[in-house]
Amino acid sequence: MITAPADALEGGFSEAPLQSARAFREILEAMARPGTIRRVQGARPPEPLSVAAGVALLVLTDPTTRLHLAGAADCPAVRDWVAFHIGAPLTAAEDADFAVGTWDALQPVTRFRIGQPDYPDRSATLIVEVDRLVNHGPALTGPGIETATWLILPETAAFRANRALFPLGFDTIFTAGDRIAGLPRSTRVEAI
Amino acid sequence: MTDASPIARKAWMATLAKAPPARLAALLPYLPPHHVLRQPEIGAVMVRGRVGATGAAFNLGEMTVTRASVRLETGEVGHAWVQGRDKAHALRAAAVDALLQTGAADDIAARVLHPLQSEADTARAFRAAKAAATKVDFFTMVRGEDK
Amino acid sequence: MYVAVKGGERAIDNAHQWLAEERRGDPTVPELTIPQIREQMALAVNRVMAEGSLYDPDLAALAIKQARGDLIEAVFLIRAYRTTLPRLAGSRPVDTGAMAVDRRISATFKDLPGGQVLGPTFDYTHRLLDFTLMAEGEAPQQRNLPDATPADRIPHVTSFLNRDGLIEPVDPSDIAPPDLTREPMELPANRPLRLQALARGDEGFVLSMAYSTQRGYGRTHAFVGELRIGTVAVEVDIPELGFAVEIGEIELTECETVNQFKGSRTEPPQFTRGYGLVMGQSERKAIAMSLVDRALRWQELGEDFTGAPAQDEEFVLMHCDNIQATGFLEHIKLPHYVDFQAELELVRKLRAEAMALQEAAE
Numbered sequence: 001m002i003t004a005p006a007d008a009l010e011g012g013f014s015e016a017p018l019q020s021a022r023a024f025r026e027i028l029e030a031m032a033r034p035g036t037i038r039r040v041q042g043a044r045p046p047e048p049l050s051v052a053a054g055v056a057l058l059v060l061t062d063p064t065t066r067l068h069l070a071g072a073a074d075c076p077a078v079r080d081w082v083a084f085h086i087g088a089p090l091t092a093a094e095d096a097d098f099a100v101g102t103w104d105a106l107q108p109v110t111r112f113r114i115g116q117p118d119y120p121d122r123s124a125t126l127i128v129e130v131d132r133l134v135n136h137g138p139a140l141t142g143p144g145i146e147t148a149t150w151l152i153l154p155e156t157a158a159f160r161a162n163r164a165l166f167p168l169g170f171d172t173i174f175t176a177g178d179r180i181a182g183l184p185r186s187t188r189v190e191a192i
Numbered sequence: 193m194t195d196a197s198p199i200a201r202k203a204w205m206a207t208l209a210k211a212p213p214a215r216l217a218a219l220l221p222y223l224p225p226h227h228v229l230r231q232p233e234i235g236a237v238m239v240r241g242r243v244g245a246t247g248a249a250f251n252l253g254e255m256t257v258t259r260a261s262v263r264l265e266t267g268e269v270g271h272a273w274v275q276g277r278d279k280a281h282a283l284r285a286a287a288v289d290a291l292l293q294t295g296a297a298d299d300i301a302a303r304v305l306h307p308l309q310s311e312a313d314t315a316r317a318f319r320a321a322k323a324a325a326t327k328v329d330f331f332t333m334v335r336g337e338d339k
Numbered sequence: 340m341y342v343a344v345k346g347g348e349r350a351i352d353n354a355h356q357w358l359a360e361e362r363r364g365d366p367t368v369p370e371l372t373i374p375q376i377r378e379q380m381a382l383a384v385n386r387v388m389a390e391g392s393l394y395d396p397d398l399a400a401l402a403i404k405q406a407r408g409d410l411i412e413a414v415f416l417i418r419a420y421r422t423t424l425p426r427l428a429g430s431r432p433v434d435t436g437a438m439a440v441d442r443r444i445s446a447t448f449k450d451l452p453g454g455q456v457l458g459p460t461f462d463y464t465h466r467l468l469d470f471t472l473m474a475e476g477e478a479p480q481q482r483n484l485p486d487a488t489p490a491d492r493i494p495h496v497t498s499f500l501n502r503d504g505l506i507e508p509v510d511p512s513d514i515a516p517p518d519l520t521r522e523p524m525e526l527p528a529n530r531p532l533r534l535q536a537l538a539r540g541d542e543g544f545v546l547s548m549a550y551s552t553q554r555g556y557g558r559t560h561a562f563v564g565e566l567r568i569g570t571v572a573v574e575v576d577i578p579e580l581g582f583a584v585e586i587g588e589i590e591l592t593e594c595e596t597v598n599q600f601k602g603s604r605t606e607p608p609q610f611t612r613g614y615g616l617v618m619g620q621s622e623r624k625a626i627a628m629s630l631v632d633r634a635l636r637w638q639e640l641g642e643d644f645t646g647a648p649a650q651d652e653e654f655v656l657m658h659c660d661n662i663q664a665t666g667f668l669e670h671i672k673l674p675h676y677v678d679f680q681a682e683l684e685l686v687r688k689l690r691a692e693a694m695a696l697q698e699a700a701e
Contacts, residue, residue, distance in 0.1 A: 009229045009261060009269060009579070016233065063428055063578075064521060083578040084230075084261075087428065198582045206572070206585035235427035237586065239394065239573055240516065241538075241616045242432045243530050244595065245495050247509030249432045250516045250531030252538050253618050254421060255394035255573065257428075257586055271579055273427075275587025276395065316439060316489050323441050324487035326457040330449060 008080035011044035013058060023059045030173065031182035035140045035149035037133050039178050046077035049129070052175035053100055056127050061098050063087040068096035071105025073129070100127040103154035110161075114168040123185075124170045130154065133176040139190035140183070151181060159189040201289070204305055208288055209274040211308045213281035216288075219304045223287045229269065230261035232279035258282040268293040362407045376400035385590070385619025386410055390661060391417025392520070392539040394589050394618050411541075411661050418662050429515070431574045431583055435593050435616070436492050440569035442622075445496050447562045447597055453493040458568060496565040497595050497612060506597065506610040526653055533635055533656060534628075538617055540659030542624045548634075548649045548659075549627035557634045557647030560599035561613060568592045568620050592617045594625035598633050603641035611640060631655060 013019040019042040026038040045054030053073075061067050067088040069078055082088055093099060093111045106112075106126055115123035130152070137152035151174075153159065162169040162185055169185030183189075208216065236254040243250055259273045260282035270290025272282045291300045363370065377384055377400040387399040391414045399417060406412035442458025445451055457463075500506035516531040524532065537545055552559055572585040594615040602608035613633025615625035634649040648654050658664060 009263070012230065014231070016231065062426065064426055087578045198580075201580075202582055202584055209584070209586045210572075210588055233427075234424065236393065236421060236424040237427055237573065237575055238429040238518065239589065239618075240430050240432045241435070241534070241591075242511065243534060244497070244509035244612050244614045245435050245593065246511055248512040248514065248516065248531050250534045250538075251429070251518050251520075252433075252535070252591075252616060253389065253392035253394060254424070254426075255587065255589060256398070256424065257575075259427060261579070271577065273575060273577060273584060273586045275573070275589075277398075317487065318484075319439065319441065320489040321484035321487040323456050323458060324485050325482070326442075326459075328455040328457065 008046065008077060009084055011046070011054070011081060012085040013042050015042075020059050023055045027056060027059060027173070027180065027182070030180050031144075031171070031184055033144045034142065034182050034184055034187040035135065035145060035151040037135060037151075037179050037181045040180050041178055046075075046081050048072045048075075049078060049100070050175050051178045052180045053127050053129055056173055056175060056180065057082065057086060057088075057098070057100065060125065061086050061088040063089070065097040066091040066095055068093045068099035068101075068124075070099055070101025073101045073105065096124050098125050098127065100129070102129050109158050109170065112170045114162075114165055114170060117168070120167045120169075123168065126170055126172045128154070128172055128174050130174050130176045133174055133179045133181050138192050140187050141190075142187040144184075145187070151183070153183075153189065156189050156192050159183060159187070160191060163188055201292075204292055204301075205272070205285075205289055207305060207309050207312065208272065208285040210312060211281075211285075213276075213278045213284075215308065215311070216281060216284055216304070219307060220284060220288060220300075223284060224291060225265045226262040226287055226290070227265075228260070228283070229263055230259065232258055232260040232282045234258050234277050234279070260286045262286045262290055264290045264294065266294060362405070371404055373397055373400045373404065376403055382620060383408075383410060385621055386542060386624075387413045387417055389618040389621055389624065390414045390539055390541060391421065392618075393417050393421040411665055415662055415665070428575045428577075430586075431576065432513075433571045433573060433589075433591065435567065435571060435591065436495060438493070438567055438569040438571045438591070438593070439489060440493060440567050441620075442568040443493060443565070444567075445563070445565045447564050448496060448499070451496060451499070453490065493567075495595065497597065500564075500597065500610060504609070507606070507612060509612065524656060526656070528652060528656060530632070530636070530639075533652070534614065534616070534632060536656045536659055537615070537628045537631055540628075541661035541664070542621065542627070544659050544661070544664075545624060545627045545631055548655060549630035551647065552630050552634045552649045557637070557645055557650040559596075559611075559613065559630065559633045561596040561630050561633060562598070563626060564595045564597035564612075566592070566594045566622055566626065568622065590619050592619065592621050592625040594622065594629045596626075596629040596633060600640070605641035611636070 023040045023042060026040050030036060030038045040052050040055040043051055043054030043058050065088050067082065067090055069090060070093070079090065096112065099106060099112060106128065109126065112124035112126065113122060115121060132152065134152050135150050137150050138156050139148045139150055141148050166185055171185055172183040174181045174183065235257055237257045238254050239252045240249045241252045242248065255275060256277050257273055257275055258277055258279055258281065261269065261271045262283065263269050268290040270286040270288065272285035272289055274282050274285050288300060288304055291297065377396045380403065383403055384396050384399040387402055387410055388394050388396065391399065398420065399413065402413035402416040403410065405416060440456060442460060443453060443456045445455065497506055501508060517529065519532060519535055524536065570588045570590050572588050574583045574585050576583045596613040598611045598613060600609055600611045611633065613629035615628030615632065617625045617628065631649055635652055635655060637644055637650050644650055
C-alpha cells in the first residue's frame, strides 16, 4: 500500500484558519516593507526546511501552484510533507510558480519565470533558505522603504539584474529559522 | 496493521464518502481513541467533464468537500474526503478507514461497511427500477399501404 | 468617478431590517425550511448550483431562501461563498458513460441499446394547473415497479456513429484545462474554456442564443443525439494515498447534438457535434449549451462567419455570466453624483454655446 510515512502527516497548521491568516499577514508585511525581518510560526516541516520556509509554503502554495524543490529540499520527506499538507504539484524550475531551496541550489536563477508584459504576475516566487537574516549588508531602496534599509544577501548582481527587468522579474522571500524577509522585484539593491 | 490493498481501500473509502452522515453515525456512534492529523477542513473540488463525453477535459464547476485525517492509538492512519460540509462525517469516515486497517477490520466491515454498501445498492436498484418503468416500448402499427 | 460619501447608516440598517421582515412574509404562514426548498424546489436549487458553479444542494436552498426566491441573487450568494473555499483538488473527468440514468432519450435513433428512458419529465404533461397541489394533495402513492438491474454502462449514441466514421471523432486528452475562475479569460478561447463559461452561464442567455441559431442566425441543423440525466461518481486523486477515490455523487444533465454538416474547405461531409453538460437536472440549459457550443465552432470546422451573435465568441462568452452582467448593470443605480455633476456642467455649457450661435444667426 502506498502511504506517506507517518511523520510526513505531522507538522501542518493545527489551527489552519488562524495560523494561516497570521502568517499571511507577516509575509504580506515582509513583502510590503522589503528588508524588514518578521517572525512566523506554526509549521514543523521535515529537514532540511526551516520553520519559516514551511510556513511560507503552507500559506502561499496549494494544489493550483506549481512548486519546485531545489537541491537538498528535493527529498522524500519534503515531497511527502508537501503532498499531504499542500498538494502542490512538483515541477521543473522553468515551470514553477514557487521554488524553495538554498541560493546555490536555485542557481541559475535566470531559469525561473519572470512573467509577460501583459501578465507580469505569471512569474516565480523564490523561497531562499539562508543561514542567518540580519539587517546588515547591501542597502535596499525603493517602494515600501522610506529612505534605505540593509539586508544580508547571498549576492547582489542577480537582484540588480532582476530589478532591471521590472515590471517583469521574480520575487524573493528569504527564510532562516523562524525569520522571514522579502525582496520583491521592485527593490533596488546597492552594488557591492 | 493489516495490509489493505489499494483496490479494497478505494472501494471502502468511496462507500464511506457516499454514506448518509446520519446513517454512518448510527452504525458507529463512538469514535475509537485517535489523534487528529488533519482537522476536518471544508473546501472545494473542481469537477471536470470531457468535451463530447470522451474528449479533452474541461472545468464544469466546483463541489463542496470535507477532508480529515486521523491516527489511531495503535498507529493506523485513516483519511477521508467526503462530499459536502459535514465535519463529523469526515472525521468518522477517516476513523473507519483507519479501523479497517486493524485487526478489527472484519468486525467493522460487518457492522458498518456492509450495511452501508447494501443500503446503497438497494437505493440504486430502486432508482433504476423507477427509471425502467419509464422505458418506452415501441410498437409499430400496421399501415394499409405496406403491402 | 467615485467619491466616498458617508451617511445613511441608519437608513441602511432599517432597510435591512425591513428586508428581513419582507423575506419572512406573513408570520402566520409557516416558515420554509431548507430541506423543503431542497426537496420541493429542486430545479431552482439545481439552477442556482449550476450558475453559482458550486454543487451543494443545501447551500443553494439556503441561498434561495435568503434571496427571497430571486435566483440570480441566490447565484450571487453562492458565488461569493465559493470564493471563501480553499480549492483542495480537481477531479478526474467524470465518466458520463457510467451514469446511473434517470432519463435518457435520443431524437435520432428509436431503438438503441439501453432504450429510451423518459424519467421524471414534464414532457407529455398537459401544462394544466393541478389544483390538487393547491389543496395540499397527497404524496404520490408507492407503485409496483419492475425489477431492474442497474446497468454499469450505457453507451453514448454518438459512439455508434463514430464506429462508422460518420461523425467527427473527439480525442481524449488529459491536459489540465483552463479555469476562468483562476485566470482571466483570454480570447480566442479553446473549447474547454468555452464550455466552462457556458456551463455556468445564465440559462436565459444561453437559451436565447441557442434559439437564435435555430431561427437562422448561425444555423447548425441540430438533432438531439442524446440527452441523459442521472448521477455520476466524482473521483479525485488523493495526494496522500497515491490513488483516486470517489468522494461523492452529483446529478448531471448531458446533451450531445448531432449536426448536419455538408463538409467545408477543411473537413469532409460528416456529422459534427455540440456538447452540453450542466450540474443538476436542467435539460433546457444542456440542450441550449450544446447548440451554442456547436455554433461557436465555425472556425475550427472551416465554416463561414455569418455575423450571427451565437457565432461570436467574444459576444457570447463576455455576456453569458449573469453575475458579471447584473453587477455592471445594477451598479449604475448607485451614487454617481460627481459624474452626473460633470455631465450637467457639460450640457449647460454646450447649451449656452448653441443658444449663443442661434442668437447670432438671427
